[in-house]
Amino acid sequence: MEWERIEEKLNRLLAEGRHGQLRGALMMLNPVDIANYMKQLDPEKLLLLFRVLPKDSSADVFSYMDADQRETLVNSIGDAEITALIDEMFLDDAVDFLEELPANAVKRVLQNTDPKTRAIINQFLKYPENSAGSLMTIEYCEFKPGMDVSDALRVIKETGVDKESVYTLYLVDDQRHLTATVPLHKVLVSDNDVPLARLVDPALIYVKTTDDQEVVADTVRKYHLMSIPVVDGEGRMVGIITADDIMDVIEEENTEDFEKMSGLAPADETYFKTPMLKLATNRLPWLMILMFTSIVSGAIIAKFENVLAVSVLLSASIPMLMDTGGNCGQQASTLMIRGMALGEVKFRDLPRVLWTEARVGLLVGAVLSAVTFVRLLLLNGASVSMAGVIAFSLFATVVIAKSIGCVLPLLASRIKLDPALAAAPLITTLVDAASLFIYFSIASQFIL
């Protein structure tokens, strides 16, 4: 592993106090890798390494560090140093960092930044969590609709654009309303006297500060954008969001869906960062609800006690029915929830989906129950009527599970509930109750 060799060398330089060489070595590394390396350092070495970092990369490294490590650092460096860091960081990163700090630390830090930065940061801190406003950066260049290519290139050179902002030119009028976007590559291949107005994108695509990050991600992904402008309630340009940040949003939203579908309260932090008690309380609500709903299935079993007494094969088949039903329901609901998340499936597709799932259920159910019928006859020595009752119950369970599995998420979305949260965890329990009821009804009809 090449990376391990690099770490070894850094460790040695750090231990031997060779600060000059250490600084040289750090210059060769990506800020993300430096931040990763710092995770294993004790507070003392952390501070030392941070002080040795080349000036122009310390803010970058700082933005990629863990929250708790940043707090350690903040507690050991002076206010002036923190303020310098914040001024160097991209504003969205600075805001992310400030949001993690205790309120009095934020106040202390903000007192030292210049009034303009402070005003902007305060504005940022007011945007709702996970909104476009809290996600955007204000490091972008504005251009006037009347400019030509040479004007634009001059503005870029003078303002010293940053990496976050370079790919698109945003044209704003005198009231700062966003009027059009111009892709930079068109500017670069055009002659100096070409007006920007001739290079604008056909359609103006933007989001509002109050839009949820999911809307932002969907829009960026749909139109294959590298960045998207953000406007306020009056259509005035206030920031941009870049594709690299959108990738994190997509993973976050997916993690949330995974968690909800497994009956977990979505966690703000990653696994190891979440305290044990929080891990437990995130899981309890759904477990408690589902434990109580499963009492219904138990009541059905109790009600048909006399049927169970006929043959042990009847009780021995309960796990197979419950598990297969649960699995079938989960398969269907996963496809629905995923289809809705990616924008393919909508509530109005309900008839079409139900028709598909019903046929899939008939087919899958037929295969599974045929196999089970033969298995019961040959391996378990069941009578034809017994094997028939169990196999047919399995068949009905599969069809019902597929139907419930596809209908429930669509219905949840219809009444504006999150399908991953409201539908997925319930499906197994619902299918259980339905399949046990069918099972015993059929059994008591044909066997008793």
Added chain:
Amino acid sequence: MEWERIEEKLNRLLAEGRHGQLRGALMMLNPVDIANYMKQLDPEKLLLLFRVLPKDSSADVFSYMDADQRETLVNSIGDAEITALIDEMFLDDAVDFLEELPANAVKRVLQNTDPKTRAIINQFLKYPENSAGSLMTIEYCEFKPGMDVSDALRVIKETGVDKESVYTLYLVDDQRHLTATVPLHKVLVSDNDVPLARLVDPALIYVKTTDDQEVVADTVRKYHLMSIPVVDGEGRMVGIITADDIMDVIEEENTEDFEKMSGLAPADETYFKTPMLKLATNRLPWLMILMFTSIVSGAIIAKFENVLAVSVLLSASIPMLMDTGGNCGQQASTLMIRGMALGEVKFRDLPRVLWTEARVGLLVGAVLSAVTFVRLLLLNGASVSMAGVIAFSLFATVVIAKSIGCVLPLLASRIKLDPALAAAPLITTLVDAASLFIYFSIASQFIL
């Protein structure tokens, strides 16, 4: 809905045959929206609209169209027109399109493209599916390490860079080895005589043509890149992959994980595009396997038949035990699989994870079994020993489910199996068998 008004207008212009106005209207729209609009058109209107499209956007629109609509179009336009389209498309889009066509159509189309394009496309078609090679585009600019800023700007202007390639300058030596990358924004703010060598990024980050798309996505996301260079086995630069395509890869990989975790064979197509028979066969293998493994749970029930006969409460509690165990196991395994997918959890964390999950299990199990104990005493009139046996079995089930749920995915990853595929679907069945065994063992000890 504004979009509906736009659609209405397009419909009218199309119906009235006002081709000039239609072309003007289409100029105002984004290619993605035009492709979406075309979905509802019959083949005749589809062809008409396509012919009316402004020349410079028809290839763009074509890349965003559905596969079946593209086939319809290809069958109704001439070879020359198809060839012109392919020459206009980005190469990665063209290859995607050709991969969907029947082999003889590909041959026909390729015969007409110029030999150089044909050679490149043939090379592309050889890369394994979902590899970096199949994902990359070759539309990027190469620069020589000895160039300065004015050279670079001249090269950009002369080669007429395309949107896919503008953000980073790739420096390649005479053997076409990738030696360094230079961010465009540094070029734009520097004076003309600054050598590119002074503007290079500290670390060179790239992927190989044979790397899996998951590796590409992880690297791009980790380093917050807008594009990543792709090199061949000898380190020669052959293409780039941009962030907008990575977003699709991330969603694809997530969809695959969702499907695997629900015991579905990953589908190549979206839900509505997958034929019913394929939907059914994607689901059958795991359903069949899990149906057979659940027979073990059935056998455990059969073995302890005499215990069940003691009280109906014992059989009525089976669904609660099975469901709660399954849910607990799923919660733990989801957190593991997600943690591994995002790179936070690794096999070496097993002791730490097990220690956390065991404590979470003890806590959650204590709460759930206390509630159940009281419920059984007060609502079901159970004896203290009966309520104790059921509550304690629930407690043990929760702890075991949490442990199996975290260990199994980590073990799967250790032996190089995909945890989402190999571990998740099995967990419920395993937990079922374990919990039923504990349940009956305890019950036969204390109640019989």
